[in-house]
Structure formats: structure tokens, C-alpha cells
Amino acid sequence: MTAAASARQILTQLHEVMASRMHAQGKLDKVVEIVGENLDSEVCSIYLLREGMLELFATRGLNASAVHVTRMAIGEGLTGVIADQIETLNLAEAKAHPDFQYRPETGEEKYHSFAGVPIVYRERAVGVLCVQHVEPRRYEEIEIEALQTTAMVLSELIAHAELVDEEEALGLNSAKSGPQTVTGLPLVKGLASGIAVFHQPRVTITQVVADDTEAERQRVYRAFDKMREGIDSMTSQAEFGVGGEHEEVLQTYKMFAYDEGWSRRINEAIDSGLTAEAAIERVQQRTRMRMREIDDALLADRMHDLEDLSNRLLRIVSGQLGTAATQGLRRDTILIAKNLGPAELLEYDRRRLKGVILEEGSLTAHVVIVARAMGIPVLGRARGLRGLVREGDEVLIDADSGNAIIRPAQPMLDAFDARFAKSRERQAIYAELRDVEPFTRCGTRIQVMMNAGLRDDLSSLNLVGADGIGLFRTEFQFLVSATLPQREKQFRLYRDVLDAAGEKPVIFRTVDIGGDKAVPYLRSGEAENDENPAMGWRALRLALEREGLLKVQARALIEAAAGKALYVMFPMVSEPWEFEAAKSVFEAQLKYIKAQKKVLPESINYGAMLEVPALAEVLDLLIPKLSFLSVGTNDLTQFLFAADRANPKLAERYDWLSPAILRFLKRVALATDGAPVDLGICGEMGGRRLEALALLGIGFRRFSITPVSVGPIKELVRKVDLAEISGLMNGWLSQPPPDIRVALQEWAEGNGIEVD
Template identity: 30%
Template sequence: MTLELQGLGVSRGIAIGRAHILFHNQPDVREYLIPAFAIEQEVERLLDAIEQARQQLKSIRNHIPANAPADVTSFIDTHLLMLSDSSLTKVPVEMIRERRCNAEWALQLQRDALINVFNEMDDPYLRTRRDDVDHVVNRIHRILSDQEVAEHEIPDGRLKGHIIIAEDLTPADTVLMQHQGIAAFVTEHGGATSHTTILARSLGIPAIIGVESVRRYVQDNELLIVDGETGTLIAGADALTITAFESRRLAFEQHISSLSRYKSQPTKTRDGKAITLLANAELPEDITTISNAGAQGIGLYRTEFLYMNRLSPPEEEEQLAAYRDVVEGMNNQPVTIRTFDLGADKTVDGGRPLSQAVVTNPALGLRAIRLCLSQPGMFRTQLRAILRASAFGKIKIMFPMISTMNELVQARNLLEQCKLELDNEGIAYDRSIEVGAMIEIPASAVCAEMFARHVDFLSIGTNDLIQYTLAIDRIDDHVNYLYDPLHPAVLRLIQMTLNAGKKHSIPVSMCGEMAGDPRYTRLLLAMGLEHFSMHPNALLEVKQVINETDLSLLPANTLEVLDIADAVETDLLIEQINEAVHNN
């Protein structure tokens, strides 16, 4: 009997293979009292386990090929950094000494405290970093409980061609199993912006997440079909279904291999409309991947990770070095740096929380530009560093989550003060540096025309714009099915922003996941979008769609999608839009 399960497709591709069900045996962590004479032995036991975990990850990292995407090594490095962070090394040690509790319990208490901090974060991308805490702590726990090395960490070829079924996977798991030649993976949990799913896209592994209780429905070694685009998992398929999916798999692989020819081509439609394709980045290591993808610059450089996992904010010189590395690595191509988008729950200023008040809804609280303006000292430090870095290449400054004109005026005033300081100090910077605002909430989209009069560019952050418009959390398994880029309210807000840019002759870019999804490319072109910024792995596929599009051949009713309330009708029209060009 055929069984079809639905999840969230996070990495495109078709895979057909036998199931390998992966069980992580989680230790039963309980508290017990350590005798006074054995406290330091218990401390050493914890530190030894942390060191073993570090060596395991280093071994994994050392086996990563030199030509692997930058994402692969950077995610392993993130876990290595966490193993050196005082929150996981010093705090549990203090607990052992103060409470005389066992290492497992001290580590679990600290894990719970860290998870609570991440759970309260408003930014979905940052909130999924809680998964990294869990992955690192679980590795240490397995060492403390003397568990044998997990079977998927033994490179004996047993996983080649298999589809991995698991509760969740770590980035290290994903790297190891990719080297063993897995065909795909399906997990019960995980977020669309987690390190593991981003890594799956970088490595080209078809993947589905959020298939609840999948390990109860699938049998080990059962033949499965995975569609990483639609999020469909099929078990017990008949011969005709298998043959159909095998044809689709081959067609998709041929399609991906054909994209390389577009790297050296200019980005423009068949009727001559030039389009700008930019990449999103957050680490200096991303530059290699971005250059290999043929991006025309960086449309969004996230700076939050300079502020994470530390007791105090980064100083000006540290930030300058990071920004300079990025801009010089881009060889005079433009780099748009977004000022820090953190929440009130994040500790800054020497590790002290910004407020002792309980934050009921941090997504609607003191975050992004609001936090920047409430911490002018920290904000000025970043602005000075960005300005100084602009002397070494083309840099633009972008303010996140602008909702009122007063916020924009205050931010620009602080920027002007920093310019005056640098003038007085005789420090060089780009005096004509461009300043932009992100459109991430309905209020800013509705007022886009107002903001457009006072900035050099606008950038639509669709990830937040969609979830704020539709009042849903896109990493919540219970409601993420409502996350719909094609909802008419979302499309109308995007159109308003594009119209505002056109009226005031300033460029409008889009830097959310919608920009990197080729299903929406032709619609966005029809709406007037000319600047796309996305994960570098999506660039060539979007470029192909653009270069094969003749805007004059798009259906006359293309923009009627803004007025369609029924999701099925919307999907049908999008199919017509995408097929119309192919048929001409």
C-alpha cells in the first residue's frame, strides 16, 4: 500500500532509495550529589568530555574537501566555537563546584538556560541557533555516558544511496553522511533556516523537515521517494510511480548541471532588461562561495554574529577588520551592510541584559533599529566601523525594521555625527556612502513612499514581511503551513514598495528567501523588481529564469495574482506565468 507523508521541502531534488532509520540514543540525565573529595574529578570529567567533543568535530572538519562550499566548514566551526565558549565550559564547572552536582546535570541546566534565551529571540534565523546548542550539548552528553561512536560516523559505506530518517540532524551529521553518499534525508523536526537545512542546500542533498512521527510510519530498508521541492515522502510506491520520479530525478540533475553556462553571462531578460543579482552573506568565509556563483555584489551582509556568544559587544577595530575583509574580498563590487538586528533578549554591554522586565513578545519589542537607537554608544561604534571600512571598497549602509520616520531621522543623525567625528580625526571614509532602509513590516511597506524620499535605496525583507503580515511564526511546526509569499496582502505590500521606489527614482531590492525561489522570479519581474539578493546557491537558477524570460510574452493577466484570494487559483496562475515563456 502506498503511503504519502507531507513535510516542508527545504532542499530541492528527487531521491529514490532505501530507508535508514537513525536513532540518537539520548542519555537519561539525572541529578546526583558528588562527594566533596570528588568534585574536582567531576570537573575534569566534564572538561575531558568537552575536549573529546572538540577533537571529534576537528576530525570531521579535517575530512572536508578543500573545494567544499564555505557553508560546510563554517557550520562545523560554529560548533567548535561553542565548545570554547565560557557559557559551556566555565558556567557548568561553577555549578559542579557550587551545587556538588554531576557533570551531566550541570550541563543540562546550562543547556536549558541557553535554549530559553534563544527561544525568546524574535528573529527566526537567530532563534534556530538553539538547535546548535542542543547538538553540541548532546554530543558531550553521549561522551559522558560512554556511548559508542554513532554508526553514521563510521565511514564504512553502509549509508551509500540510503535516505536517512531521523528526529533531527546536526551539521556534523549532515557532512559525514554526505561524504558517505546518502541520497536524501527526512527529519521530524528542524527549521527552514537551521544550519542543517542551509547545509543541505549547499551540498545539494534533497531534504524534507517537519514530518511528524515519520519514524513510526517508515520501516528500515523500505524503498522511499523524496521530493525535496514539494516536501513529499512516498513509501510503498508502485512501479509506475517509481519510474515517473526516476525520470524527474534525471531531468532535475541535468537541469542543475546545465546552469554553469550562465555564470559568465550577463543577467538580462531576452528583451534586454538588465537585472542585478546579489548574494546574502554573514561570514567572511562566504565570499568564496559568492564569487564562484557569479554574484554582482552582496545585497545583505548580516552583522549579528559579531555580537553573538560573547560577554561584550565587539570593539570598533574588530568590526572594522571584519567589514574590511568582506569588502576587499568582493573586489570593488558593492557590499550592503545591515546594522545589527538583535532583540531585547540578547545580552550586550558587558553581558548585562538590556532590561530586567519580562519580554512577553520580543518580536514586537525592543529589537533591530529600536535597539540600535536605545544603545547609541554601541550603535555609533558599528557606524564608525562601517564608515571606516568604506574607504576600502564600495559599501552601503542599511537600517533594519524601520517603522517610523522618526527612527530613520535619528539613525541618519547618528550617522552624520559619526562622519563629523571621523572628519575631525582625519580618518578616511566614503563621503557619498549610500544609506537605505529595510521594508520588513506592513507599516514600512504602507509608508514606503514616505521613506523613499529620505534614503538612497530600499530593500524588501520578505521573511519578516510575510510573517508579520500574516501573523505566523514560520519556524513553528503548527502554523508554518500558513507562511505564503503569494498571499495577496504580501504581494500588495511588495508592489507598494516597488511603486514607491519607481516614483522617487531609487532602486528597490529584495533580500528574503522569496528572491531566491525561481518559482516567483517571473512574477517579481512583472511587478517591477530589478534587484534580487539571495543565498549564493540559488543565483544561477534564478539567473537562468531571468535570461530565458521575455517580459513582453508574460500573460496579460499576470498582475491579477494580487487580487486572487484563493490559493489554488493563485498557484494555477503562477504555473501559467512560468509556462507561458517556455511555450513561446
């Protein structure tokens, strides 16, 4: 008899048992007999979760008196380990396993070999199916697959026969059902609370046993065709580029999608009598087992690719396509995902989406850039997240500290609410400053502007009382688009932004993509993947090489600013010639538009971002050509310290208040002193109260920061005497104290100035 035929025989008999009028206990008793006979197994047992304990419900081979008597906790003994880890065990010698426990009432002392699989319902282990033999041996793969298929059928029986409580089935009384703390990497700081919603809801398999095998096979064939069409479409997109990581990933997907071995195993599972969904899930379980045994990181990644592809196929065959965004959010939500793209994040209702937790994610990921602009806290690299959180669980995110609490107890909720309340009180104070101009105690007007990048960000401009938009990141439109945004689309966005800003200035930064903000439709055909993407082919370097890109953007900006003042800033300028080259592109487009007799901007003001330290050495050559200069502290700092800000091990290795960065910034301020050029600061440094205090002391008078930071910085400005703080900073930069941060904090607190 073939393996598929043997498995089908078991499944046919199980189907008959399930369809019978027999009571649930009788069905379980029959199941252990069927499995035991077909696998020629001396022992077959079923343990189910009841009142938080695994209880022996049925057995063939062990002492019958142990049924409903033998109980063990989750994680206790081999059975408990299977339920706890939701994994399969296959042991030639059970007693050699460190978690083996002997239960004398079962009479199992004579059995050596052991194999067990979890019975899973709604992603929770609600029981264990296991077999034992006197003879020491490892079970063959076909035997393990038969056990896993039986476990799938048992999960269906459990759901319909209510063999375990609904709370047990949902895992509400499991060992992991109480409060759980998840640690991760803070990607976007902030506090948030809501219910857990999975970005990609797991497909619920409602029918395991097939009524018509051929019909199930045809469903799988159609799903494979649809999946392959989608992947072929992605790989054949125009301008996708040649070589590089994106193509490698898609080629790997394509290889798996057309893998005959994978489709054959699914067909074999269908031959055994499973529905299309159950067959895909069966093969996926086998993949997960293999993944746990793989030490090679690269091979493990490839197996993860296959897991993702299996989920994709399962969603297609079941018709359960789309994400949670398509279903709509009904309550305040914490979104749970393995990873997200920026366009996927923007599909969600911003009124309901309060926070995001990612199993992966990095500081430079596109979704993080967009989430920061949206003001949504994000916690990344939360390993094992899906094993701890369930759909609908209450979740608290503290992305300031880098953790989240799943199913918090009341004292945790109270403490969190207190922090929220304090935050709201401060926000109320800041809101009162919305229409108050930020003058220092000595009467100097400080410009407090905000950063933006999305059309929706404009609502914050008047809400927080910012002086304008000191940095509009035009690349967001490029990052969330599947193709290069056309000129008309860019024009509409820029016009809407200028109209919404009214009389307030908007500084448009030309597109900063490439490097660590790679887009699939723009790649260098010659360059290899950047080993250091932040310092690679990106921003102005990319735009000058792909001059057509900059020409289109220049024309869109100039036409959008008809009759208004246009402020244009070039990113990643390293030398004056780059600024001149970029400016000449705009001047050529201005000349062209003028020849078309179209309305021109009232004025065009050109500026540069100082992010590359080399530019500081030639500021005397560049300043006469500038209207304004903005220091981008995020990139500048990582370049100065040679510390990749995307690397969590280096994230705390540099300090914005170290003498090195402050002396550098002071030198830049002195270089612009007396020149008709407006000096500003962009980036996170300017939005932190203690750092902003230092920046005021070394000569910065324009800040462009996140909208949520505008109120706190305006409030700070009104408490500062510039002569006093300047004298203090000059002294400290000349003769630095052991820790400038500590010294400045102590001074601020002594002068009644609250800091972060």
C-alpha cells in the first residue's frame, strides 16, 4: 500500500467516526484504535487541555484506569513540551529526553520510542496526540504525517463536540494566558493602547476531510495559477531593474512557486483525503518542522520564504484575501504584523490605528519613516510575538522603553493610564500655545516649523501652531507608489500642500530615495548593492545621475508654486558643484515654463541640507549661493561617529550632547553668522527639549521637527534667555565637563526648565 493510500485509509475511517452519532468520548476511543491499528502502534493516546492541564482522554495500550486521571501542566513532560512549543517530537528513546517524566499509573515503563504532535485549534495547542513502541526506533516521516493529519481532524472534532471549554480552545486559560511582556526595538517612540488585530488574519480551516478529491485538486491548481501569475507580474514590471536584492527575493519566490516537489506534496496530501486548505496546511506543518532543525541562517530564511508563499496560496484557495485594512478597524487598534510596507500602513484608518508591533522591522524601513510622520508608535523585532498574542487581546505599547504588555493586569492598566493622563495634561498646556509666537525671555523670535511628507500631515500645521513646514519629504510619494509618480501626480500633491499652508512657508526637499530607501522601479544598472546604503547611491547623487527624475520634479514644483514663493532644498550635498548642478536643472525648467507663458513662482529660494560632514569644510564657498541651510542631524551624526543608526547595537553609542557633535554644529553656526542665509536644524535632535536647549545656546534659531514636538519646543523657548544659555554652552564647549548631558540637565532643573 502506498503512503498516500495508507493515509487515505486512516482519513476515511476517521471521517466515518466523525459522521457517526457516537458521543465525543466514544469517538476519541475509536480514533486511538484506528491510528494504532494503521500505524501498527502498541500505544496511541490523546491528551486534551482542561482547566489549564493536559488530561489523558483516550488511550490504546496504556492502563485504561489512567484515563481522566493522568494530568500534567503545559511544559511538563514530553506531552507538555509538545503543547507548550506547538512542535512535533520524534524520539527513539523517550527516557533520554531531558523533559521525560515517568507516570507509574499509565504502565508506560516498557515503552521506549515516542512520537507526538500538537492538536491545534485557532493557533493554540489544545491537546496532544502521541504514539509509543516497546522497540526503540524513530518514526518514519509518513507515520508522523499520519499523526499530524489525525490531529487536524481531531481539532475539528474538538470544535464541534465542545470537548474543551471555549476559553481553553482560545488559550485563555493556558500557561501563557496571563500578562506577557514583549520586548523589541523602539522604531517610533510613543505610548499606545488598543486591541490586537493581525494585519494578515490567519486563514481558518473549517473543513479538513474532502468530499470530492478531484474537485479539491482543481481548486489547488487554480490557486497555483493565480499565485504564479501574480509573481510573474511582479518580476516583469517595467524598470524593475537588473540584479540586486529585490530581484533575488522575487526569483526565490518564483523558484518556490514553480517547485514541483512542493506542489506534488500538496497533491499527495489531497490524495490522502484532505481538502485543499488542509493539504496546504499539512505541508506547511512539515516545513515548520524542518525549519526548527535548520541551523544555517540563509537556508532558514529561504524556508521562511516558502512559509510566506504557503500563506499566500492558502489565502487564494480559501478566498480569504486582503488584510485587516480591507475589513476596517472597529476599535482602537494595535496592529500585529511580521512586516509592513508603507502603502499597506496608509490603508488603515488613522483614527483607529494607535500603534504597530512588528516581528521584524528596522529603523530605516520605509514603513517606519511613514509611521513616524503619522505619529504612530512602532515596536519592532518583537520575536515570538504570534505565539503570545491573540486577535482581540488588549495591548499596551511603550515604544519609549521598547516593550509591550499583552493582556495587562489592572495595576498595569492603572499605571499606564496615569502616564497617558500626564501626557494629555502636557498636551493641553502645549495646545494653549498654538497661537502664541515663540519669543525667548530676551525677546528673540525663534522659528518653530514642522516636518511633513503626507497630504494628511497638513492638518497638523495649524493644529500645533507651527510657523510653516521646514521639511516636506517629497520621497514619501515615491516610497508608497508601485511605479514612478508621474509629473501630474506630483504637481497635484505639491499644489495641495502649498494651498493648505496658505501664507506659511513650505520647504520642499527634493526626492531622497535610493540607498536604504530603495524603490524597485529605480535601480542602478551598473552598481552592486550598496554595502553601506546610507552612504551610497541615494538622494541628490541619484537625482543628478537620473536627471530626468529631477527635471520632472522641478517642473512639478515650479508649476505648483505659481504666484507663490517656492523653497527648494537639496539633500545629501557633499560639494558646492552638486548644489550648482541641481540648481541648474531647476533654472532650465523655469526658463522652459516661462517660454510656455505660464505663471511663474513669485520667487525661488534655494537651500541645501548639511548631512555630509565634508560640506562644512567648504561652507565659505557655498553660503553666498544659498538662501537657507538646514542641518540634518540624523544622517550627520551617524557619519560623524561612523555609527549606523539602523544598528541597535550602536544606537546608544553616540550622544547628541557630546562635545564632538556640539563643537561641529557650533562651527557651522559661526560660518553662517553675519551672512544673509537662514540657518536651521532638521531631525530628531531639534525635537528633544534638552538638545534644543543646547542648540539655542550654540546659535540655532530655526527648528523643523515632528508636529508632536512643536508645542514642547515652543514652551521651552519662552523660558530661555539666549545670553545666559549661550555663555553656558560656550564655556562647556571650551572646557567640557565629564558629561555635558548631565550638567545641562542639572542646570535646566535648577532654573525651572523641564526637560525630557
